[in-house]
Amino acid sequence: MITSTSVPLDIALRMLLNGAKTTIVLSVFSILLGLLIGLPVALMETYGGKTLRRVAMVYEGTLRGIPLLAIYFVIFYSMPMLIGLGLSPFLAAVVGLGIRSSAYQSQIFRSGIQAVDEGQIEAALSLGMSQWQIIRHIVLPQALRMSIPAWMNEYVIVLKDTSIALALGIVELTRQATYLVSITAEPFRYYGLAALFYLAMVLPLTYLANWMGKRYGIKGTGGAMDVRL
């Protein structure tokens, strides 16, 4: 027999809000970890020697080829057995989501880097710049700006995929909704509310992305393209 209790709306909303906070914190740490790894990987793939390039490509290909849930299980359940290193669920969630995002971010940055035309590189070389000076002063400032829309889009994906962390026992937004449903047996109401919470986070982000694309895009080039979900 199923017993169900109703939960007052303000309490339910507070629970969902707490879940949403965890979702945001998890997504921010994950996207930053992804940035920290993804940008160097993109540079390795573009400017590295043969070996570095191959290492980066294998890293990227592997992480893009494995489902996030499987990455989570490898990190959370297998690592302690393999190397005796256990991560807390939250840390495992950040690492899993972060390294997977780093693979996608490296793709984003790599195409930004490659979009800086060869002529500008020739001009910079002709001025006597070193490769590092060219990366620092010519390539990255343009590549990063051109990457803004795709990067914001990646953030939206990371934000939504935090829900998979419930498999590690993280009490984020979806997990809170599941919890409410298990008490009340009202899936439509609480999953629906959770969905609205996600939308409320994502929609402003797409506006922000378009605004940033225009604000920080390279002048006179029509700005960056629009981000659509």
Next chain:
Amino acid sequence: MSDSDRVLIIRNLTKRFGEKPVLKGISFEVERGETKVIIGPSGAGKSTLLRCINRLIEPDGGEIIFNGTNILERGVDIRKIRAKIGFVFQHFNLFKHLTALENVKIGLKVVRGMSDEEAEKKAIKALRMVHLEEDAFHKYPAQLSGGQQQRVAIARALAMEPEIILFDEPTSALDPQLAGEVLDVMRELAKKKVTMLVVTHEIGFALNAADEVLFFYDGVIWEKGKPEEILYNPKRKETREFLKRIADLSVGGP
């Protein structure tokens, strides 16, 4: 003529791409203060020649003596050499994320290590030399006309106080009116005795600004001499044929 009068001496320069020889032993010299113009058919390797001079492309053999140093020797710091050789490209190649002024400043700051203030002063001076309109100083390349962009590119090269400036078809991507404003600037530089090596199809510029014209054909300097000699009275058949083709083009085709 003493060595110090010659900025550039090129001896027997060779370059092949795979099986295809592009430069088959090029030799010529550029004196200080001189304007030398290279003409010749498209796709024959004139751009390759210019890019070999600052080693954007690595030549296979020969000597490039720049200010007394063979820059193909081992142990030469090519970045120091490049900073003294200006390069102006067919497609301008301005840095798209920087304003006109910043495009000129960046080499001074990053390569020459100048302070922002000092770089700004020099950059403004260079932009005035190419007659860039003051209201364009803070515009981005995509907001400038082709002629303005190319003049900024010339200023970017000038500001570095190079020993020589290499021009790779600087007006080929411009319509005639915009080409005119760029050629005017180049004529002024020639008068001011800026040393220039110019690859171009602009016969008018060659006639009234060049000290010597080289006809590049089949991977070598086929013929060279005073502009009037080469352009009005060339000795070799290939030179005549090339000039006739250009003349036909400029009056709307044969």
